[in-house]
Amino acid sequence: MKIFCEALLVISAFAVWSSATSSADVHAQGATPVKVIFDTDFSIPPQDDGLALALAIKSPELQVLGVTTVAGNDTMQRATSDALRELEIAGRSDIPVYRGANRPLVHEKSDWAATVHGKWWSDEAPAMPPGGFAKTQAQTESAVSYIIRTVNANPGEVTIIAIGPLTNIAMAIRLEPGLAQKIKKLAIMGGAIGSIDGGAGNITPNAEFNFWVDPEAAQVVVRSGIPISLTGLNVTRKTNFTKNWYDKIVAVDTPLTRLIKERMDAGYARNPTRSGQMYDELTVGTVIDPTLVKSKDMYVDVDINHGPDYGVSVGAMKPWEGGENAKQISVQYDVDFERFMTMYVARVTKK
Ligand code: RIB
Numbered sequence: 001m002k003i004f005c006e007a008l009l010v011i012s013a014f015a016v017w018s019s020a021t022s023s024a025d026v027h028a029q030g031a032t033p034v035k036v037i038f039d040t041d042f043s044i045p046p047q048d049d050g051l052a053l054a055l056a057i058k059s060p061e062l063q064v065l066g067v068t069t070v071a072g073n074d075t076m077q078r079a080t081s082d083a084l085r086e087l088e089i090a091g092r093s094d095i096p097v098y099r100g101a102n103r104p105l106v107h108e109k110s111d112w113a114a115t116v117h118g119k120w121w122s123d124e125a126p127a128m129p130p131g132g133f134a135k136t137q138a139q140t141e142s143a144v145s146y147i148i149r150t151v152n153a154n155p156g157e158v159t160i161i162a163i164g165p166l167t168n169i170a171m172a173i174r175l176e177p178g179l180a181q182k183i184k185k186l187a188i189m190g191g192a193i194g195s196i197d198g199g200a201g202n203i204t205p206n207a208e209f210n211f212w213v214d215p216e217a218a219q220v221v222v223r224s225g226i227p228i229s230l231t232g233l234n235v236t237r238k239t240n241f242t243k244n245w246y247d248k249i250v251a252v253d254t255p256l257t258r259l260i261k262e263r264m265d266a267g268y269a270r271n272p273t274r275s276g277q278m279y280d281e282l283t284v285g286t287v288i289d290p291t292l293v294k295s296k297d298m299y300v301d302v303d304i305n306h307g308p309d310y311g312v313s314v315g316a317m318k319p320w321e322g323g324e325n326a327k328q329i330s331v332q333y334d335v336d337f338e339r340f341m342t343m344y345v346a347r348v349t350k351k
């Protein structure tokens with residue numbers, strides 16, 4: 001439970017904080033919502049994926065076309081049944097859920113994998129979500145087929161929010177010629193860039209969990225040429241979900257806030273000073289309003305050598321010897337956390 005423990009302890013020269021027109025303001029003026037595929041190693045809150053989906057479905061700037069699941073924090077089956085149940089609780093069973101990769105491309109179970117964090121290597125049956133399994137079933141089409149079909153039908157229009165291991169996205173890129181050129185943008189929660197502040201790993205000394213679970217997929221995706229905005233540990237370490245924010249959420253009674261309360265109250269009662277990083281929630285937030293974060297364009301690649309740095313994301317302002325395949329992507333490094341949380345609370349408490 002390394003990530004959870006860490007969570008509990010808690011230039012670009014060109015980038016500036018913007019209090020000017022935010023995406024939210026633009027939307028209020030009538031902008032078309034961003035078409036989004038939500039790719040996730042989901043579990044119901046307190047898991048961050050569950051809290052992130054709550055934000056996405058409550059934000060008018062986003063049109064969540066579908067949810068695709070992947071093995072990561074838990075099994076793909078748990079990701080699927082929990083996502084279906086949260087959507088049901090939120091009254092959004094109209095959003096289809098597609099079952100994705102049950103295992104990473106190459107990474108096999110090891111003693112380390114089995115003991116530190118995550119159930120991506122397991123085939124155990126999913127636990128029953130709160131209130132029982134959803135009535136709606138997952139679609140029969142696979143997540144990879146759905147991603148390809150949807151992007152082909154909407155070339156240049158689909159943003160993929162990828163907040164788990166990148167297995168589904170890599171498989172779709174590998175399967176379909178020209179797919180990468182048709183994806184508008186990838187908003188990824190993953191990686192940690194060691195050459196800038198806050199770049200240590202959270203699962204091995206230098207690797208972030210999502211990239212480490214499927215390093216080969218992360219490399220395919222980072223090298224794909226798709227415009228990428230990376231919400232890595234560098235920026236999520238500047239977030240801190242404390243009880244005062246939690247209290248504001250559960251002060252309002254909605255089906256979603258009731259779920260959050262049911263799942264998180266005991267933890268806060270046991271330890272009112274607990275706090276956690278908002279990994280996946282921030283990724284969604286930056287698609288809604290990119291002015292929430294400061295970013296810089298960096299050359300990034302992923303180490304797939306089976307040694308101590310397996311799954312490590314390496315980044316620099318310029319290409320380096322041995323890093324010739326690195327691609328320039330936008331790396332977030334700072335956040336206006338107060339403004340993000342104000343938005344988060346307002347959205348998630350919406351009736
Ligand atoms: O390292 C944090 C990431 O790993 C988050 O996406 C969390 O949900 C887990 O998947």
Ligand code: CA
Pocket residue numbers: 040041042048049072073163164280
């Ligand atoms: Ca996740």
